[in-house]
Amino acid sequence: MPNRLASSTSPYLLQHQDNPVDWWEWGDDPLAEAQRLDKPLLISIGYAACHWCHVMAHESFEDPQTAREMNDAFVCVKVDREERPDVxxxxxxxxxxxxxxxxxPMTVFATPDGQPFFCGTYFPPRPAHRMPSFRQVLASVSSAWSERREELRASAASILAQLQERAQLPVGERPPGEDDLRxxxxxxxxxxxxxxxxxxxAPKFPPSTALEFLLRHAARTGDATALALAGHTLEAMARGGIYxxxxxxxARYSVDDSWTVPHFEKMLYDNALLLRVYLHWWRLxxxxxxxxxxxxxxxxxxxELRTAEGGFASSLDADSEGEEGRFSVWTPQQLVDVLGADDGAWAAEVLGVTAAGTFEHGTSVLTLLADADPARLARVRAALSTAREQRVRPGRDDKVVTAWNGLTIAALAEAGALLDRPEFVAAAREAADLVLRLxxxxxxxxxxxRGGVAGTGVAVLEDHGDLAEGLLALxxxxxxxxxxxxVQELIDTALQRFAAADGGLYDAADDVELVRRPRDPLDGPTPSGAFALAGALLSYAALTGSAAHRAAAERALAPAALVAARYPRAGGWGLAVAEALVAGPLEVAVVGEGSSARELHRTALLSPSPGAVVAVGQPGAGGAPLLADRPLVGGAAAAYVCRGFVCERPVTSAEELARSLGVRRA
Known part of the structure; x- marks a missing residue:
């Protein structure tokens, strides 16, 4: 019989609805139940595309005896980390x-009010690799709670106090400047x-935000080193098995240092960020x-990720048919079976499929380490893609996450405009409509x-920043x-509800009940909430002339200056936004209609200037303040290139605008 998770909107939690574990979804109710029963909490955190989460679920949470021990001694709580990043x-x-x-999977034991006293990750069903079994852990924690409860409570309080003290890091006094960026x-x-x-x-994760910074720095300064660093990594990833x-x-990351063997799950946020980075590499x-x-x-x-409602799903699983990567890997014989002897042998050489295999059980992950005949390669790729569609596909986590859809809206809107793919722009618009409506x-x-039903978890800081970024790009x-x-509503709400007394920003809103309020100003695989908000604040300020929003952007960027020289990958998005701050950012207002206005508009969007802001519309039609008092020139469409609302002489030809903006002409 399904447990409480059957009513969840999270695909990850729904994966556990038939467990014999008496799971609760995170909230006030399980904490109240733990306090009523005077039992500790067992908090299990994971996500739908997580391979080892599936393994532990099969080994432990589906086992009746293990579940009985969990239910007897604990109040068990399941958390989707993507739905509740604050928890x-x-x-x-x-x-x-x-x-x-x-x-x-993360495994946390906590007091009834949520204070953690013992933590771990994956635990096997039997002792292995110097790890106790999960049932041994359950027994030990249960015994300690019965016999040494006050000691555990004191330990939990001490841990929280130490974490709170560590959180009082300096927020920085200024945004990164020229010396920091170099x-x-x-x-x-x-x-x-x-x-x-x-x-x-190894393992190597796509350094998306650092690559965006390097490209922006190269665009602004002409630094060949920055461009080479970015280009080398972008080419290596594109030719590797991670792609x-x-x-x-x-895929999410490469388990080796050559980008050959990925961890096969595919995340929306990685692909949105990388789409934009590769687009900007081509643009520059x-x-x-x-x-x-x-x-x-x-x-x-x-x-693969668009939902029926027009949003974008969170991820594709690493596993199919119970094995990681099974959908994606090949043997030489399988290539021959699909392509025939000649093309099969050629494809094995070009795509790195060997008899010994580069993955498991003699299978190989496809790579493209050398250029090949484009027409033949296209034919081979099409045939293999068709054959692969007959395999069992990995599962899809189809919840729509606000922040990641914001990143996707930005990437698709830009790509559609620059690559003449109107369906990309249409998809970005539809996703924006869904998020704003639902x-x-x-x-x-x-x-x-999920499925047109809004979740119950309130948005975190990154949701406000990334959605605002997406809407600004659109x-x-x-x-x-x-x-x-x-956009103004989103960023002003963020400044009001996530502000810290020292001028920094929390990741959770001011009314979210947690044992402590999370606060991490630095990037993970996605831009930090603070840096995402900083980018939106800066662009909005450039469009509207708002000095208050520009000042708020500078405050939010300050932590990036502290890590610039020591660990820039932790501040890549902040450094990328700082490049825009140093560059102005550049502002381009395009007024008019017809083919000449469209050509001016696309030329403006092709500018590689970091964080360049573009406004387009009809004179006197309202819209962005950047458009105010920008008339046509001799009745013709015109573009105004501005910095700080101070504009150069307007131009009416795309060639003149391209020269002014440093646009590369194909």
């Missing part, structure tokens, strides 16, 4: 502090893997590979929806003036 942040910090590491490039150069691309060793060589889209450097990967990634998003019940932004492409008041 995940609190307990991940505790797990890392106690164990020196973290990951998912130091960040130098630091990334020291970390760069000159052979395989990327920064540091789906048949149908586009990036003219890379054909950058353009191809940007287009294919956009196609992947529309084909994710604001009662006027309060929520984190997720405004630049479409000129939709109705988006700007929504």
């Amino acid at each position: 995940d942040a609190v307990y991940m910090e505790a797990t890392q502090a106690m164990t020196g590491a973290g990951g998912w 130091a960040a490039v130098a630091a990334l150069a020291r970390e760069h893997d000159g052979v395989r691309g990327g920064f540091g060793g 789906d060589q048949l149908a586009g889209g990036f 450097d003219g890379s054909p590979l950058g353009r191809r990967v940007a287009e294919e990634t956009g196609e992947f998003l529309l084909r 994710h604001r019940p009662g006027g309060r932004l929520v984190r997720t929806s 405004h630049a492409v479409t000129g939709d003036a109705a988006l700007l008041p929504v």
